[in-house]
Amino acid sequence: MPHQPIASLAEGAVVQQYFLVRAAESRTDKSGKPYLSLVLGDNSGQLVARVWSDVLARCPGPFVPGDHVGVQGQVGSYRGELQLTVRYINTVDALRDMGKSLEAYDPDLLVQATPYDRQELWQDLWQLAETEIAPPLKDLVLHLLTQHRDAFLVTPAARLYHHPYLGGLLEHTWFVARHTLASLNIYPDLNRDLALAGAILHDLGKIIEIANPPAPELTVSGQLLGHIVLGWDLVRQAAQTLEFPDPTLLLQLEHIVLSHHGSLEFGSPIPPKTKEALLVNFLDDLDAKLKMMSQHLESDAGPGEFTSYHRVLQRGLYKGGLVSGQNGATEPEPEK
Amino acid sequence: MPHQPIASLAEGAVVQQYFLVRAAESRTDKSGKPYLSLVLGDNSGQLVARVWSDVLARCPGPFVPGDHVGVQGQVGSYRGELQLTVRYINTVDALRDMGKSLEAYDPDLLVQATPYDRQELWQDLWQLAETEIAPPLKDLVLHLLTQHRDAFLVTPAARLYHHPYLGGLLEHTWFVARHTLASLNIYPDLNRDLALAGAILHDLGKIIEIANPPAPELTVSGQLLGHIVLGWDLVRQAAQTLEFPDPTLLLQLEHIVLSHHGSLEFGSPIPPKTKEALLVNFLDDLDAKLKMMSQHLESDAGPGEFTSYHRVLQRGLYKGGLVSGQNGATEPEPEK
C-alpha cells in the first residue's frame, strides 16, 4: 500500500503507512480511561490522531516528537476537522527490531520541506551574491553564507505562519533576493549592492531563533531577544572579523536588517530610513503574505468561493480565481 | 540672463526671469499697507515671493494662479525658507502687449512635470498592455487608455505627497506596471492578465479626483467620493459598454481597484483578498513611498546626514547613502 499524502486523505480513508510524530500528549477520556492524542505529519501536512485506550493497551509506546512511526487506522472527522483513529502504532525502530519489513518506509516522505530543490536554491542564491554584489559587501555576504550554510539549508522561515518547514528560510530568502534583483531594474537609483546584501541577510537571525527544523520551535534566545537583533549581531560580528573597510556602508546594511519589519509595532526597533531598507521591507512582507495566501488556499478543502478567515491576514480569501493550468505549473519554480 | 531653476536658487541670488503663479493672496503688512504674497513655480520647484506695497503700487497686477509672469527681484530667506523679494512683476500677456521682447520666455520651463518623456511613457505603457495582457482584459485596458488618454497624460499622481506634477499619474502607473511585470517572473502562479490590468488601472480615478494639473486641486467629486470608487466606476462602465464576457474575471479586476490601498483605514472599502490585489497594493505603496523619499531627499538642502522629519513617512531620512554616479544616471529612465 503506497504512502497516501496527508493532504490527500479524506474522511473514511483507511491508512497503513508511516508518519512523523510532531506532538504527543497523554489524556483520559470521559470514562476516565487513558488515551493518546498525537499530531502526525508527512511532507504534505499534519493530521490529528487518537490512540484510544484499548489500542493503547496493545501499543503503549512511548511516542515522542520526532519519532517515525508505522500506523494503521481510519480517517474520521471531529468538529469539522479530519482525525485519524489509530488501530495500531509502533515506532520504525521497534518495528525494525521486531524484524518487520520496512520496505515501504521512506523517511523523505515524512518531513515537510520546501517544494524546491534546496541545493539548487542554495547555488542560485550563492551565485546571485557572487555575480551581482560588488566587494566589500560581496565578501561579507559570502562569508556569512559560508559560515551558516548548514543552518541556512534547513531552517524554516517561521514556526507557524509562512514557510514553516525544512528549507523555508532558504526558499523565502531566495524569493526576496530574486525579487530585489528584478526590482532594481525598475529602480536603478538604489544602491544595488546594499539592497541585495540586505535581501539575502535580512532574516539570517532565524537560524538562531528557530530550532529543530522538522518540528520547529523557538529557542530561548529567540524568545528573549528575537531574530531581528540576532541577525544584526551575526552581521556585525562577521564585519568585525573581516575588518569591513566601509563603516558607513556597513551601518546601512545593519539598518536594513534591523528595520526590515517596517515599523516599531511589528518589532523593528527603527523604521526604514533609506530606500534600500524600504525595498527589502516591502519585498519581505510581500513574499510572506503571498505564501500565507497560498498555504491558506491550499489547505482549504471546503465548499464555497471564499476560504475561512485567516487569523493573521484578518480576512477570508477568494478561491474562485484559481484557474488550474492557466499560468503553467501549479508551483512556481526557481529560474535556472 | 538664462532661466535659473528654482531648485538651484540660493540666498542672495538676483533673478530676472519668468515664473508660473501657483497661488496669490493679498495681505497687509504691520503698518497696514497692502502687499501681495505669491507662490511662484517653475519646472524645478516652488518659491514664496512678496510684492511689498511700494512695488505693488507700480505693479498692481492682478495676478492669478496659472498666470505666467516676468519677475525681477532678489532671493532672501524668512524663518529658514527662501523667499523672493519682488522688485518688478507683470504678466507675460501684459509684457507682450507692451511690446517687450519675450525672447527668454519658454513656457516649458515653468510647469513642473515628470522628468520622463510623457509620450515615451505612454507608448511604453500602451505596448505593455497590448503585448503582455491577453483578451478580454487587454481589450478593456486599451479601451480605457484610449478613452482617457488626454487626462492620463497630464494628471498628477497626487496633489501634494508624491508625483504632484504634470504626468505624475502616468509616471507612477508606468513604474507600478513595469514592476508588476518584473514581479510576475518571480511569482508566475499569479494571474498575469489580471495583475497587469490592475496595475495599469488602479489609480485611474485620479483623472476625476484631481483637476488643473499645472496647479493641482481636488475636485468636488474627488473630495465627496474619492479616486478609489471613481476609478472603479470607470472600469465598471467601460466593461458594460464592451459587454465584457467574463463576469468573474471582471469582479476580480474591480476588486484590485477597490482594494489597492490595502486596508480599510487607508481608504479601501475592502482589503485585498486575492494575490493579484495584494501585489498591486504593495507595488503601488512602494512606488509612492520611494518617490516621497526621493522628493524629500532632493528638497533637503540643509547640513547634516539626515533630512528633516517627513510628515507622511513619520521619520527623517538618511542622506549619507547617496553616492553620486555610483549607479549610473541620477534619475531613473524608462527602459527602451
Next chain:
Amino acid sequence: MPHQPIASLAEGAVVQQYFLVRAAESRTDKSGKPYLSLVLGDNSGQLVARVWSDVLARCPGPFVPGDHVGVQGQVGSYRGELQLTVRYINTVDALRDMGKSLEAYDPDLLVQATPYDRQELWQDLWQLAETEIAPPLKDLVLHLLTQHRDAFLVTPAARLYHHPYLGGLLEHTWFVARHTLASLNIYPDLNRDLALAGAILHDLGKIIEIANPPAPELTVSGQLLGHIVLGWDLVRQAAQTLEFPDPTLLLQLEHIVLSHHGSLEFGSPIPPKTKEALLVNFLDDLDAKLKMMSQHLESDAGPGEFTSYHRVLQRGLYKGGLVSGQNGATEPEPEK
C-alpha cells in the same frame, strides 16, 4: 402537538415538529461512526441538532440547507448550549411522498423574519418617500424602490449581527428613515430631501451583498466589493437612467451612501463631510446597535443582571432595566 418555538425550548423538552435546515455537516464520532451535525431553525431562533449513527442509519437523508424537515427528538445541552438529539428526521417532501399527514406543517413558522408586517413597512416607507421628499430626489428614490422592490422586501440587514432575517433590511431602513424624519424637526437647517433620500437608500447595496434571505450568505461581489460601493453604483446608474437634473445634489446623495459607515476604518472610503451624511451615519449606527442590544438581551436566558459579553459591542448588557409592560407592547410597532 403544536409547534414549540425554538426560543421557548428548555432542556429535557420532547419535540415532534417541523424545522428549517440552516446548515448540515457530516462528521464521525469518537468511535469512528458517522453522524450528522445540523443547525435547525424556525421563526424564533436556531438550534444545534445531532443525528447519531444509529438514527442516521434509519434516516439517511440527505438533508441540505433550505430543506423543511419533520423531526422527533429530545433537547439536551452540550457545553452550556442547548442541543437536540434527533430520534427521527425526514424532509417534508419525503413525508408527503410517503403519504404522511402534514396537518401541523406551517412553512410560515419556520423562517425567521422581521416581527413587523412587511407590506405595511413597505407602504409606509413608500409613502414617506412620496410625501416627504421633493423632486428630483423623490423620483430617484421611488424609481429605485420600484426597481428593487422584491429584493428589498426579503433581504436581511446583515448576515449575523443585526436584523439577520427576512425583511431585516426593510425593517432597519424603515427605522432609520422614520428617525431621520423625526430628527429633521429638531435640525431644520439640514436639507430635508437629501437626508431622507440618503436614509432610505444608504444600505441598498445589501440586496446585492446578501443572498438567500432565509439562510443569509454573502455573495461573491458582496465579499469582493462590499455593499457600500454596490449601493452607490445602484444609485449612480439609476440617476443616469433618469437623467437626474441636479449633479451637485446627486453628488451629495452619493456621498451619503458612501460615507454612511462614518469613518475609513469602518469601511467607508470617505468620512461624512455634510450634515446630512453625518445624520444618516449616526442614525444608521444607532439603529444597528439598539437592535444588537435587543437581540442580545432577548437571547440571554441565563441568571444574573448582566448578559454575557457581546463580541461586537464589546461589553455585557444590563438586564435589570427591563420592566415588563412599562412602555406598553414588548415589541415596537410601526406608526400607522
Next chain:
Amino acid sequence: MPHQPIASLAEGAVVQQYFLVRAAESRTDKSGKPYLSLVLGDNSGQLVARVWSDVLARCPGPFVPGDHVGVQGQVGSYRGELQLTVRYINTVDALRDMGKSLEAYDPDLLVQATPYDRQELWQDLWQLAETEIAPPLKDLVLHLLTQHRDAFLVTPAARLYHHPYLGGLLEHTWFVARHTLASLNIYPDLNRDLALAGAILHDLGKIIEIANPPAPELTVSGQLLGHIVLGWDLVRQAAQTLEFPDPTLLLQLEHIVLSHHGSLEFGSPIPPKTKEALLVNFLDDLDAKLKMMSQHLESDAGPGEFTSYHRVLQRGLYKGGLVSGQNGATEPEPEK
C-alpha cells in the same frame, strides 16, 4: 457709526466701536519696542488686534480680559487672518470718566451667546421635564434644574469646540432633550423617563468644569476631575437629599451620566450598557458634531467648495450644499 459685527468685517474696514477684551498680552516688536497683542470679541466672533508702540504710548491701558473697550482702527491681515491695527483704545469706564458720550455702547452686543432666547429654552426644557417625565425621576430632574438654574443659564457647552458661549450648555441640552423625545417615538421600548432624565442631566457637570462664561476657562476641579464625574456627583448627592426611592432606577440614571461619552478612550469610565445610555450617548455626540460643522461652515469666508481642515472632525466640510432659504430660516428655532 453703528456696531459692525466682527463676523462681517473685511480687510480694509475702518472701525470705531466697542469690543470685549478676551485676552491681552504685552510683547515687543523686532526693534525692541513694546506693543500690545489683544483678542477682541463681540457677539459674532473674535479678532486679533495690535496696539503698536506709538499708539500704546497714548493709550497705555491697562487692558485685561473682560474689559469693555472703545476702539478706533483699521482691519488688515497677517498670515492669512484678519488683524485690527488699533489707532485708539480705552476702556468704557475710562471713557465714561472722561465724560465721553457712550451713546453707541451696547454691552449686549459684545458677549457671544446662544442665538436662542435663553428664557424660552429654559422654560421649554423645564416644561419638557415636568410633562414628559414621571416621578420619581421628574422630582430629581426638577430639583437639580432648580438648584443649578443660574449656572445652567449661562455656562457654555464647551470651552472651545462647540457652543463655546453664554447659554451654550442650555442650548445643547435643549437639543439633546428634544431629540431624545422625538427618538422615543421611534423606539418606544426604551424607558422614557430614564432617557429623558439622562438627556437633560448628562452634561450637568459642565457648570462646575467651566467658569467665567463670557470668556470660558476650565476650573481646577474641571481639570483634575472632569465634568463627567462631577455631574454624576451632583446627581448622586441630589438623590441622597431627596431620598430617591428607587435605587435601581437611580443606578441606571447615574450610568447614563457616566457613560455618555460612549467609550473609555473618550473619557467615560464605563461604556453604555443600556439602550437609554446608548441613545443619550449618540444624540449628545451628534448634536456636538452638527454644531461643530455649523460653526466651521459659518466661520469659513474663503473661496472654494470645501472648508479648511477641521482639527477635531479631522476633515474639511462641503460648503456647496448650503442653499440659502431652501429650508426656511438660516438658524434653527426652538419649537413653540
Next chain:
Amino acid sequence: MPHQPIASLAEGAVVQQYFLVRAAESRTDKSGKPYLSLVLGDNSGQLVARVWSDVLARCPGPFVPGDHVGVQGQVGSYRGELQLTVRYINTVDALRDMGKSLEAYDPDLLVQATPYDRQELWQDLWQLAETEIAPPLKDLVLHLLTQHRDAFLVTPAARLYHHPYLGGLLEHTWFVARHTLASLNIYPDLNRDLALAGAILHDLGKIIEIANPPAPELTVSGQLLGHIVLGWDLVRQAAQTLEFPDPTLLLQLEHIVLSHHGSLEFGSPIPPKTKEALLVNFLDDLDAKLKMMSQHLESDAGPGEFTSYHRVLQRGLYKGGLVSGQNGATEPEPEK
C-alpha cells in the same frame, strides 16, 4: 486521607476530601443523559469536575456555588486540562445530618486567600498611615480604613486577573503603599502625605465593585459605575463628613483616585496630572502585573522554558529564571 491541594493534583490521583463549589451547571451528555459540570476550589486553586449521570442518580444534590462538599473521585484530563471524575459527592451539611464523621473537614483549606496574615497586613497598613501621613490626610485615611475595615479585610483585588482571592485588595494595597513609601525616599520632592494617602485609597472602590469574596462576582453598581468612581465617591463623602479643611489638597487626592488607571483607554476619566498621581498609577500597575506574572508562572506546570500565552499581558513568560531558594523564601513576606 489528608487534604491534597488542588495545585498538587496530577492525572491519575484518587481523591477523597472536601472542596468549595465555585460554579455548578446541569448538562446532558451525547446520549441525552443529564450530568453535572462543577468547578471545585480549595485554597490552592480550581478544578473542573464532572458528575456523570450514573453517579448523579445517587448524588442528586443540589449543589450551588458556596457549598462545601465531600467528594470521592479520580483525576483525569480533557483537552489538556485536568478534570475530576466524581464517584461520590454530598454537601458537608448533608453529611453532618447523616451523622458522618467530618474529622478531616477544615473549612480554612477550602477558600483561596492571600498567603499573608491578613491581620498583620492590616495592622502594618494602619501603622503606615498613622505614622507616615500627617493630618489632615491622616485623619481622612484612618477614618476610611476604620469605616470599611471589614470589607477591606476580605475583598479580592480583582475578580479574575490578579489577587482574585480573599484579602487580595488588602495584599495589593499593602504592596502599593509600602512601595510608595520606598519610592518617596528616591523622589523626596513629591508630596509625601498625598502619595501615601493615594496609594492606600486608590482601589477602595473595589469593596463596592466586588461582592462575595470566596467566589468573587461584580455587583450591579460595579458594572454600571466601576470601582474608580465608586472609590472616589467614598473619599469625597468621608471628606464631607470630616469637614476636610484643605479643599485643594482634597482635590489632589481625589485626582489620584480617579486617574490611577493612567489613561482614558484604561478607564480613568482623567490622566495623572501630578507627580503623586503618576507614582501611584505606576506602582499600582506594576504590582498588578508582577502578580499576574507570579500567578501565571505558578500555574504553569507544563514542560518548556516559557509559559503559555498570557491573555492580558499578551506574551508568554520565561520560566528559566526561577532559581529556587536563591532569593530566600519562595513567597515574599511583609516586613515586620
Next chain:
Amino acid sequence: MPHQPIASLAEGAVVQQYFLVRAAESRTDKSGKPYLSLVLGDNSGQLVARVWSDVLARCPGPFVPGDHVGVQGQVGSYRGELQLTVRYINTVDALRDMGKSLEAYDPDLLVQATPYDRQELWQDLWQLAETEIAPPLKDLVLHLLTQHRDAFLVTPAARLYHHPYLGGLLEHTWFVARHTLASLNIYPDLNRDLALAGAILHDLGKIIEIANPPAPELTVSGQLLGHIVLGWDLVRQAAQTLEFPDPTLLLQLEHIVLSHHGSLEFGSPIPPKTKEALLVNFLDDLDAKLKMMSQHLESDAGPGEFTSYHRVLQRGLYKGGLVSGQNGATEPEPEK
C-alpha cells in the same frame, strides 16, 4: 555685572554677559537685509537671539554651535516667547585676542548639566554595583562602567525630552538603580543581581546614540540603529570579552536591555518576559516621566494653575500642588 541665569531673565532685561552658542542660522529680514538667528544657552536654559543687520555689520562673526560668546543686548518678546536683541557679540577667543578682560567669564556657568555632583553620583552608582550585585554580574557591570566611564559622565539621557544635559544619563541611571534597590525590598522574589545590573545598564547605548553633550545631537548609528540595540551590543561584547560564565543569566540581562521600553510600539523589539525586565521597564519610564513633569513645571512661568500642554505627556500639569519648602529642599539630593 554678574551672570544673570537665562531662566531668570524677564522682558526688558539688559544683558552684558557670556553665553554658549547652541545653534546659529543666517537669514534675511523682510527688507532683504541679512541677520543672524541664534540659540544661546547657559546652565539654566536657552534663549533665542537676533543679530539684526546693522549689528551684524559690526559683529560679523562667524558664530558656530559650541562657541562661547560675550553678548550685550536687551530682552524683548516675539510671539509670546522671550527673545534677545543683540547689540554686540563676539567670541570669547576673539575677545581674549583683543586683550579684553574676561574676568566675569566662567565657562561652568554656560553649559547645562545635572544639578547633582557628577563625581558623587558616579561613585555612588559604582558602590551600588560593587556592594549589591554578586558575581558574575558584578564583574560585567563594573567592567562596562570602567570601560565607558568618560562617556557615562557627560552623556545626556535624551536629546530633548528628559535630562537633556551634561550628566543626564548618569543622573537618570542613578535614580533608576537606586529605585530598583528600594523596590527589591518590596519584591524580594526577584533576582536581585539581574534587576540591579539591568537598571544600571539599560540605557548604556545612549553613549553611542547621543554625541556632543553640551549641545546634544543624534549620531548616525544612533539614528540608523537606536540606543536599545547599541546598548545590547555593548553588553554582549563585554560578556564575550570576559567569557561570562552563565549564558542563561546573560540572556536574561540582555533581555532586560532590549525590552526596557516595555512594548514594540515604543521601540523594544521584544516585551518584558521576566519580572526583572518588567521592573526596570517601569522604573525607567517612571523616572523619565517624573523628570519631564519637573522640567515642564519649572519652565512654566505663566499664570494659572495648570501648565501649557506637554506634547509628549499629552496633558497639562497641575501647578497648584507645589508647596515651596513643604518637603525640604526644592531639588532632590542623592543619598549619602
